[in-house]
Amino acid sequence: MEMINVTSKGYFVLLGFSNWPHLEVVFFVVILIFYLMTLTGNMFIIILSYLDSHLHTPMYFFLSNLSFLDLCYTTSSIPQLLVNLWGPEKTISYAGCMVQLYFVLALGTTECILLMVMSYDRYVAVCKPLHYTVLMHPRLCHLLAVASWACGFTNSAVHSLFILWVPLCGNRQVDHFFCEVPALLQLSCVDTHANELTIMVTTSLFALMPLILILTSYGAIAQAVLRMQSTTGLQKAFGTCGAHLMVVSLFYIPALCMYLQPPSENSQDQGKFIALFYTVVTPSLNPLIYTLRNKDVRGAVKRLMGRE
Structure with missing residues (x-):
């Protein structure tokens, strides 16, 4: 197949969920609700x-970082997906x-490391x-927060540079709803074992x-x-x-399911739905998980509303 300079053509086609055109309006509405x-x-x-x-503690400092990270993570791909679904x-x-x-x-890698840092914080607390x-x-x-972000963006820089050096063939159709490394490597005309080894x-x-830590x-x-011994201690922990x-x-199980599932004809479509779960559903559930039945958050809301 003839090699092309994609920069001269100027675009890719994100296939996304085009295999189900009759469901695109439903996808648009559901994804928009979760994004909001x-x-x-x-x-x-x-x-x-x-x-x-009262919330100026390590736990809520890292939680604020996670919330900002989730905002950036979803915004990096979901608005483009909504545009593609609508038109x-x-x-x-x-x-x-x-x-x-x-x-x-970068943001996905940062979240992996930040979740590890948060688990260390919980370990010390208990x-x-x-x-x-x-x-x-x-x-x-x-320092831990800065290190998490720095590792994520450094790792992404390595992969992005490798992708820029890979010559692509005439096919510009990316079989995903956002640009990711494995989907772009499928468009390459040359051997990509070095890229795959780097990913591994x-x-x-x-x-x-x-995850192990x-x-x-x-x-x-x-x-x-x-x-x-105390019930109060157990409940607090x-x-x-x-x-x-x-x-x-919610973050790791879908990701592991996607990367560890055996290759098959349906694996790419399954991967899209799994990716949709941890890029749309998981970030929307995180605030609910941390705020429901959370006495600190309820107390903070009451104080801001002047009820305490």
């Missing part, structure tokens, strides 16, 4: 954590595709409560290793909880860690 929930819920957490001094044109410019690829990958304020002092919290190494480093942290937390563990599950 994501914007509203995460902005609420960010503003509340900033305004209420007949499903194109994205070459520059727009590269920018989207960079930010989607297993070393007397040393919590010393171990999780503000300077360390800021960085996925192990920035996704599997954080998260599970290790919760293993230690579970042991500490089982040794607790569960309330402290349950929300974060649920968020980790």
